[in-house]
Amino acid sequence: MVLVGLTYRKRVRGVAAIAAALLVAAAAGCTGAPEPAGPPGGTASPAADVRIAAVGDMNPEGNADPDSRSGRNGAAISRLVKGNEIDAFLGLGDFQYDTAYCRDYVDYWTQLWGGTMPKLYWVSAPNHDWQPGRNEDLDDFMNGQCPGSDAKAAINEERGFIPNEKPYSKDFGNWHFAFLPSGLWRYDKAAASAATTWLDTDLGAARAAGKHLAVVYHEPYFTSDTDEHERAANHKPWINVMWKHRVRLTLSASQHNYERSCPVDNADTCVDDGMTAFQVSTGGRTLRPFTSSPKYIAKRFSDTHGFLRLTLHGDGSFDWTFVPTTGQSTDSGSRSAP
Template sequence: MNGPKTTKADSPSGKNGAAISELVQNNEVDAFLGLGDFQYDIAQCEDYVEYWTKLWGGTMPKLYWVSGPSHDWRPGRNEDLEKFMNGECPGSEAKAAVNQERGFTGNGEPYSKDFGNWHFAFLSSAQWRYDTAKAKELTKWLDDDLAAAKAAGKHLAVVHHEPYFTSDTNEHERAKNHKPWVDVMWKHRVRLTLSGSQHNYERSCPVNNEDECVDDGMTAFQVSTGGIGLRSFLSDPSYIEKRFSDTHGFLRMTLREDGSFDWNFVPTTGSSTDSGTRSAP
């Protein structure tokens, strides 16, 4: 979201943070989902307080977050994101919404949250990089969590940092190691997924776990346009329906009780956008 030592209000990050903070402060959104890579490059407490808070701190009252590998969390190097989100970094006592509700939440700890008739599962992609055994355990957690929510009649969504349904860039390919999670998502017919990491914007067709566009697939949104430099696409997957890499902004969604939803990408620096509706199942 925020570049190294970035505090300028007229930067792409500053414009994005201000726009989202205004929605939060005016109670115009129910939640802000932070998909990872909060503060570049190797963020510790002082970086979150001195830089991220100045531009994005207004989002904290509605913030539900996941940690990504490297920039957010790397064991033994930078582990302060969990402290910051719980108001434990010197100079910042504000807690993210999820921490207000659940208390201390570890960097790699999964959790889930209902928003109306929608159930969201939040998972840390960093587990696949740092603790494969734990990542596999989380596959079981995800299976149980989604099964219970589905039995309760909820519509399902999953949030994780590294995308599986994505175009290649010069930095990242798809997160192939996430396939066990994707298989579970397909098993329970997850309606949508949210991820980041690529420094651009993408939306898939409703897609299954074999990269096929199908009516009951999951719509995968990859939104990593918070303020860092954007990256060009190096491949052209058939399941991607819309993408661009020239605009910073954020995705605003309206989720309905019947499982239908609207999306609208709001540009804050640049002019590309994307909007649409997916009907109820």
């Protein structure tokens, strides 16, 4: 049964309204202004490590099986949340397939992944999470507004309602994360352009405050091709801004496999001060083989489901480990401070 007539149903936003909202939000600082680097005239205390889990492309349609690939991932990350072993779970989009409405998030995703909500910071993915005029319920679900589920994601507990198409940012210790909705490039290019301006302002302010920078978005730019998807070439304006401000790492999903790049610049060249791009779409959907081999990809596999764990240090260094939950492949390493 499709839910209709709900009071919280989506509005149809025009290009000008979205663009104006983004610019006003940036000016007002309500999208997450960077925290001060330390007390004026004093010495800041060393920033604590930040512990993160991340994955996207999570639950197949109609699935509530705890022993499924999705169920194993959801249970593993939920245990980390319950045990306070991570500070944040970054949901990289495509939470529930195929066309997800309130009832699908409540009846399926919540059954396997609901335990992650107290630490969840999310981005919407185009098509499966959000497509204007089709399925627009993810933002209501994350704000506890779907019948049958009043739990809120961590970011919603902090900020209130966040529309699918609105970027936001959040500081974790000495790291600053920007969260970008990839769907803007499909559905509203003017709003995507406004988000580019917002990103430039947001990252510039955070960098000036001494933060190390990271960006989360669903459709990957630094990726190998599959039969379903090539790189999100239309995201290049965002990539240029990330390179301008020397973003340290990015997280994305969509491809249904795992990839890690070398530190890469906006011209696909491995450089010492580039971005380490993680593409982690191994949440539970059927995995896809690769059909190209970009030189900037340092590690990849398409035979294992699991999730990425990151430990971010206050000096800008970080460690990573891919945790397999169905399959044997893994990846781990460290990147030194800038």
